[in-house]
Amino acid sequence: MTVVDVETGDLYPTRVGDKPSLISRQDPVVWPSNESGPIDQRTLASYDEKGYLTVDGLLTPAEVQQFWQELMDLTNDAGVKADERTIVEKSSDEVRSIFEVHKISSAIGKLATDPRVLDRARQIVGSDVYIHQSRVNLMPGYRGTGFYWHSDFETWHAEDGMPRMRAVSMSIALTDNYPFNGGLMLMPGAHRTFVSCVGETPEDNYKASLKAQKIGVPDEDSITKLAAEHGIDQFTGSAGSALMFDSNSMHGSGNNITPFPRSNIFLVFNSVENTLQDPYGAAAPRPTFVADRAFVPVQR
């Protein structure tokens, strides 16, 4: 079934009415390419099927240490904390995310060009890539709040104008991920279904939605259907391991009452052949620090 909004040609209409719907994905998951890359065929096939893959030990322990120190330096920097690109936790005023961190930190900027990272992203989207969004996330122990189920693509499409599902996120763990400290849950296979969400995007929605999303949230019936069909996987692994997942993966996270914090570096690579248009479901695009519009290809 192909659903196209005949007026706009939009393959993935969302936030356009009061009834949610499930739309079949119209895009490849692994895009064809003539180049090879570091991901082996079996892992790539599994990514195609599940919408995610993991890499153990992407960073060495020494590198984990180095990036952890970088993270501490950033969060202790008064200028960074005051920056509009820094998001603080609602309840505790602690730093929760720093956006566009690949431009703020040269070490993280360099990591995005590292073949271990970049070549994997290029291999999945089948072209040159640029960084659509980057951030570091810090979920504190004891009172870390999670994120409800969502597809990143839904927001990127509606609010940023990303046309197709041709982007991949990489989350690189700087702390150990247990099943119980608020790690990412994904529904394997649900990336083949687009959940069209109800509601209209309010002005400056991003300011609230980066803390807790209200618009672009899938309805419970859709989540129940997807969970019944696909089940739920959790990303667990040691510091230094990485998770790559499709832009339309259905994912979320619980809260964290354990003493073990959870931090990661988060890089979103979009294909240079999939650059942003006008938003499909919002009056104006979000600021460029959450959705870059310069589209500069990342080069080694």
Add this chain to the structure above:
Amino acid sequence: MTVVDVETGDLYPTRVGDKPSLISRQDPVVWPSNESGPIDQRTLASYDEKGYLTVDGLLTPAEVQQFWQELMDLTNDAGVKADERTIVEKSSDEVRSIFEVHKISSAIGKLATDPRVLDRARQIVGSDVYIHQSRVNLMPGYRGTGFYWHSDFETWHAEDGMPRMRAVSMSIALTDNYPFNGGLMLMPGAHRTFVSCVGETPEDNYKASLKAQKIGVPDEDSITKLAAEHGIDQFTGSAGSALMFDSNSMHGSGNNITPFPRSNIFLVFNSVENTLQDPYGAAAPRPTFVADRAFVPVQR
């Protein structure tokens, strides 16, 4: 190290000042007895060490079905919902717990006398037992809220007047427990340490604390120490499996954003040789539906 409050003879002083402290347990975990029971020696030794044990398939699938139906009947009963023994979820007005449920439901009352349940409890506390507290818990999908770290004994001692650590809780799962739907986390071995908490018990504290505990909450330094020493285990298992844990187990649970609800029958057996006294840290005892003061031995 034995800490005794010389004025009161209290082995486990709590809520008496503004400084938390860690006190070594002064009681056996498995109490000596001349009787045998259904728990094998190896499992009993592990209970002694970790403060908990699990039983796969304590209930048959048919029994799970029967008790699930019983639970639905109870929550759909307007009289039960209006009863002061029924606790509703803060955010959604859904039934979260029904206390003294072994008196409300004859099926659950009978379950408490079943040798699979009763004989295990008797074996651990080394004597006849009575039901200190019973309840059913329902954590809904999507918006189930968890419970922060705590020791049940701390509350039972301070607010109910339970003298010693000679009680065991049994949680019988009526739904599958995954690592990600708000299941119980325990710190194996932490039952040998009593965390003396700060603060004073306000009047009628139980009304608020049954929804979200504020007093009798261990401080973060103590939780960090215990977690570093003991780590964290999670109780996972199919519907019908059971968890038995020591009254002083340090435990808690995260929230539940998955569509999978979590429900259980919860029975607390206290030794008839450990009956309640005046509260050790509150002006008046809690109502008998949360802490029975009749001390009637459970008989087959």
